Amino acid sequence: MNIAIVGTGYVGLVSGTCFAEMGINVTCVDVNEEKIDSLLKGQIPIYEPGLEEMVLRNSREGRLKFTINLRACLDDVDIVFSAVGTPPDEDGSADLQYVLAVAREFGQNINKYTILVTKSTVPVGTAKKVKATIQEELCKRGMNIPFDVASNPEFLKEGAAIKDFMSPDRVVVGVESEKAKELMTKLYRPFLLNNFRVIFTDIPSAEMIKYAANSMLATRISFMNDIANLCELVGADVNMVRKGIGADSRIGSKFLYPGCGYGGSCFPKDVKALIKTAEKEGYNMRVLKAVEEVNEYQKSILFEKLERYYNDDLRGKTVALWGLAFKPETDDMREATALIMIDLLSKAGCKVKVFDPVAMEECRRRVGNLVDYANDMYDAVLNADALVLLTEWKQFRLPSWGVIKKSMNEPVVFDGRNIYDASEITELGFKYFAVGR
Structure with missing residues (x-):
């Protein structure tokens, strides 16, 4: 099976390398020529335990390739993953310019049925924009080439990303057609031979799942930080409190560790983006605004x-x-x-x-x-x-x-x-x- 992944940042490089490790032929594409040159020389732009060795091995064995030219590989692939960045705008909403740029290039150059799968974390409704952009480019060409769009959000923890990808607790895939479902099933089957944990949903639900998951985890962290600050004032020990509430099977012990605030590429950005998505729909995410406020203070x-x-x-x-x-x-x-x-x-x-x-x-x-x-x-x-x-x-x-x-x-x-x-x-x-x- 042949696939392409556009974007060689954290998500794109880890995903592409892990797909190659399972025997899939992967072409990683990026507009940054310097980054692609470095990868071709075996220089890895990010730190992730085990990644460098896996990139070098799969490159050497010919399953993992790097290029700046998406057009050149489109005729040979069945699936294109879009794993480009979605940085927050000044107002906190996700910037989709790179996602839509991939959709435009996809629409300008496909010549056969292909799926464009969004791997980036994007707001609900992005797939509609992606699909419309592709269709617009096909109309400009006067072509009626069948295609599908899909959503396949990533759930990678930095520092454990390879394990998360190779042995996922679940894979979420949002699709619109049986053909897309069949092709995505074929792609992920090698990872899930013993327990096929692919959750197929409609595309808006898949887009929402990623934001909801990260926002829930961020909420648990900020909640425990709020409790920790109160514990200091009243003379309680938050470690004992954490153990006590974590023993409740309805709550569980994960993400109940207080500290000096969360950071990273996901939680802060995704909480902000979900708040902005709600505002655009006229809804106020009261809990998440408090989560963000607590974290900034912490x-x-x-x-x-x-x-x-x-x-x-x-x-x-x-x-x-x-x-x-x-x-x-x-x-x-x-x-x-x-x-x-x-x-x-x-x-x-x-x-x-x-x-x-x-x-x-x-x-x-x-x-x-x-x-x-x-x-x-x-x-x-x-x-x-x-x-x-x-x-x-x-x-x-x-x-x-x-x-x-x-x-x-x-x-x-x-x-x-x-x-x-x-x-x-x-x-x-x-x-x-x-x-x-």
Whole structure:
């Protein structure tokens, strides 16, 4: 089976590589010539565990190809995936210019029945616009070539994307015809031989499922952050509260971990986009607006704790930040709490030293020389007045506290992810502050 994937960003590259791993012939297309040249040389533009090895292997074995020319491969493929970016506009709504550009090129160049599948996260109703755009281009050509559009939202977690794709808990596919359903079934069957977990829906429902899923997860996070903040005020321990409510089978334990706010490429963007979709329909998403408000506040909560500890005078203090990416196992800093912290600390007159296992170059790209870049986690705390943990990388979980205590000007830790044992760390002579405890 032959397919093409337009867009070699996170979703497109991971999806294309995983399809190739299952024996499908994949052509990845991107208008960015520099990116395609790098991929042809075996240089991977993103960090994802296991991805580089898989890209190189499938490229070497001829199942994974890269090009800037969609037109050249259209006659040879049955399905084209659109995995281009949908960045938020200034008002928070999704920008569909790249999605519609793919639809135009598709309509201008197909010569046989082909499916255009939207993989990007797009608002409900986008498929209608895509279909109309394709039809418009076919009319300009005076052609009556059959085609289908479909929606196949991705549910990839950065840091575990390959596992998520290769062993999905479900695959959602929105289709309009039996022919499209049959072809998409054939495509996904190798991934789901033992348990065919493809959920076929109409296209608007498929488009909504992705937004609803991410918004629900974001809601759980913001809810627990709100509870955590109240726990501090009333003397409760949010970890005990989390365990207590998570034991309820109706609630479950996932995404009930409080912290210093969520970030990344999905949750913030998708919550905003769903709010804007509702506004266009004259509906007010009250819960999601509160979710967004809580999250924005939560990103500054550790800074407020630092201010209180130093009596609102942080000027001249050296603060070490452990973790820059929005979550472990990625170098993605989009909407990361670290960016808010760096900005607030710098404006307060602090010297900021940072370390992250993989996101240092991304931080340099974003903030330049605004911070000092440490060689490792222990170099970051050298002569620091406070240590702030922002991202719960595994290597931060069991540090040598004796070395850290000797290295710091003052042994004080602000744990933004609640990964340390409060009694253990205070017994070692540290002052310890967490979230909701």
